[in-house]
Amino acid sequence: MPAVTFTVLKRDRATGARLGRLKTPHGTIETPVFMPVGTQATVKTMTPEEVAGVGAQIILANTYHLYLRPGADIIREAGGLHNFMHWEKPILTDSGGFQIFSLADLREISDAGVTFRSHLDGSTHFMGPVESMAVQESLGSDIAMAFDECVAYPASREEVEAGVERTSRWAEICLEVHRREDQAVFGIIQGGVIPELRRRSAREITALDFPGYGIGGLSVGEPKELMYSILEDLQGYLPENKPRYLMGVGSPDCLIEGVKRGVDMFDCVLPTRIARNGTVMTTYGKLVVRNAAYARDFRPLDPECDCYTCRHYSRAYIRHLLKADEILGLRLTTIHNLYFLLKLMHRIRQAIANNDLEAFEADFYAKYNSGKI
C-alpha cells in the first residue's frame, strides 16, 4: 500500500483542469489544493485550529528551517512534526534545496550535495539527497520532496542543464535511501524556462515513477506568460494519474492559470506575508488596509467575505491595530487572506465539477480587476 494515492475524479471540458483526491496517512485532500506555508512549524500568527478553520487541508513546512532550528532530532523526539506542532492533517515538507540556494551563504555544490552556512548563525552544514531524506523522515511529513537544485532566473543554458542533471541524479538517490512507508516522496522537475530542458527533466524524473511530481524553479522572477507556457508544454510529459505540484505559486491569477494547465497542488507565502504587511486580497482586488484612507472606514475588509475577520472587525479597527503594532492586526489580516485563497480554491473545484471553470474565471476577474474596493 503506497503512502499516498491519487485519483483524478473529473477533467474540465474546456481546459486542462483536473478535480482530484489525494489520500495521505493524515487524511484526504480535495484537489486542486492550496497549501498554506508553516515554515517554522507554525503558519505564522495562527493556531492549527484556525488554520483548519479557514479551510486548509494540508500545510507545507520547510525542511531547511526546521533542520537548523529547533533541529530534526528534537522534532523526532517529540513524535514528529504533527505532534510537535499539534497539527493533525497532512503535511508536505520541501527538500531544503530551494532555501539553501536562496537563503544560505557561501555554498559549495558537489555531486553529493551542498555545503552552506546557516542564515541564522553562520555555522557550516552539509545537505544532499541522503541528508534531506533523513531530515524529512525525522519530521514525518506525509509527503517529502526529493532534494533538487533550483537554478536562479535568469541562468545560462549550461547552468540550467547542470541543474537538471544533478536533480535527476539526486532524485534516484532519494528513492534509494528513503525508508518510511508512511511517507511519500515526490520528484521535482527542473529545467528553468527552456522547454527542451523541462521536457528532459520531466522524462528523467517521471521515469523513476514517483507517486507525485513537483514543478520547481518557476515563479522565481520570470514573466508570468513564460511560466504559463512552460506549464502548458509540460502537460503532455507528465503522467495523468499522478498529482502535479507547482511550487511557490499563490497569487489568485497564477492559481487559476495553473489549474487550467493541469496543476493539482500549490503553496506560497504570499497570502500570509502580504497580510503581515497590511495588504489584503478582496473580491474587488487588493486593499492596503494600512492606508490613511481607511482610518474611518467601518466596513469589513471584503463586504462579500464571511471569514472571522470580516464578520467582526472594520477596516478602521484593523488599520489601528497595524499602525499600533498590535499582533491581533497581523492575525486578522492573515486569517482573511488565507480564507480568501482557500475559498477561491474551493470555488475552483466546484467550477470544475460543474464544467463551469471558464465562466467562473471571467466572473472572478471582472470583480477582482474592477478596483471597486
Add this chain to the structure above:
Amino acid sequence: MPAVTFTVLKRDRATGARLGRLKTPHGTIETPVFMPVGTQATVKTMTPEEVAGVGAQIILANTYHLYLRPGADIIREAGGLHNFMHWEKPILTDSGGFQIFSLADLREISDAGVTFRSHLDGSTHFMGPVESMAVQESLGSDIAMAFDECVAYPASREEVEAGVERTSRWAEICLEVHRREDQAVFGIIQGGVIPELRRRSAREITALDFPGYGIGGLSVGEPKELMYSILEDLQGYLPENKPRYLMGVGSPDCLIEGVKRGVDMFDCVLPTRIARNGTVMTTYGKLVVRNAAYARDFRPLDPECDCYTCRHYSRAYIRHLLKADEILGLRLTTIHNLYFLLKLMHRIRQAIANNDLEAFEADFYAKYNSGKI
C-alpha cells in the same frame, strides 16, 4: 438607576476579604476580579473570544493611548470601544493620568490639567478632568476613572500632599462634567505611602460619593510590605458597600494579599507582558520557557493546568516558537498566564465562599514557592 451597582455577598471570617457582585451595563462581574489590560483596544496577541475564553469578565483599556491613537472621535464614530474592538463584556477605562505622568514628555501641571507631549510623535496635548471625562465618554466604557495626579515614588511630603489636593479638586470637576448615564465614574484615592495623607484623600474622595474607588499610586516601586500596610489602614476609611480597585497590581502574591485587605478589583500588564518575554506562571512558580533547559522538555508549561496551551503544546515547542520569533509563541504564553491568574481569582472567590481563604493561601504558596517546576 445608577450605571453600576455593587453588592457584598459575603465576608471572609478570618481576613478582610469580600465576595461581591458588580453589575454594569455590559454584564455582571463576580469579585474579587482581575482585569486583563487591553491598552490599545486589544489585549495583546488575543482575540476577544480568547480573552473571554480564559475567564476574563472585564478588561481595562487605556485612555491616554486611545486618545492619541486612533483618537477618541474615531472610536465614538465606530459606536464606542465595545463595538470598535468587538468586546461585548464590561470595560473599565483609566483616566489617562498615570500614563501622562509616566510615558509622556515635557509636562506642565496646572490646576486645570496637564500639558504633555505624545510619546508617539512629540505633538503637544492638554488633558485635565474635563478632557479625560470627554474622552472616556467617547470611548463608552462601563466604568470611567476620575482624572488624578499620581506622584512618583519616592516623593516628598509636599509633593504627595499637592497631588492629594489636586486629585480631590479634579475629582469634583469630573463629577460635575460627566454626563453619560450608562457609565459610572470611580474616584481615585492618592496619598503615596503616607498614612495620614492616604486617610485625608480617602475622606475627601469618599465624601463625593462615587459608586466605586480606585486606590492609585501604589505598586510604583515601594516595598510590598508598605503597600500592604497602606491597604490595611485604608480599609477603615472606605465605605463597605462600594467596590475597591487596587490599580496596577497583578502578581499572584499581591492579588492574594490585596484580597485579604478588602480589595475587589485589580488590573496589571504583568501576566501578558512577562508572557511575551517568555516567562510563565505555573502552579510550582515561574518558568522561563525561553531557557535552553526546556529545548527537549515535552511536558506542558504547567502539568496541573488545563488551559488551551497546556492541553496541546510542549515547553519544547513553545521555546522553539519564542526563539524563532514566531507570534504563536507569544499567543500561547499569554493565554496560559491570563488563564492562570484568572483561575487563581476564581479559586480565591471559591475559598471566600467556603470560609477557606487562609487554607487555600497556605496551599497555594507551598506549591508556588516550592521551585519544583
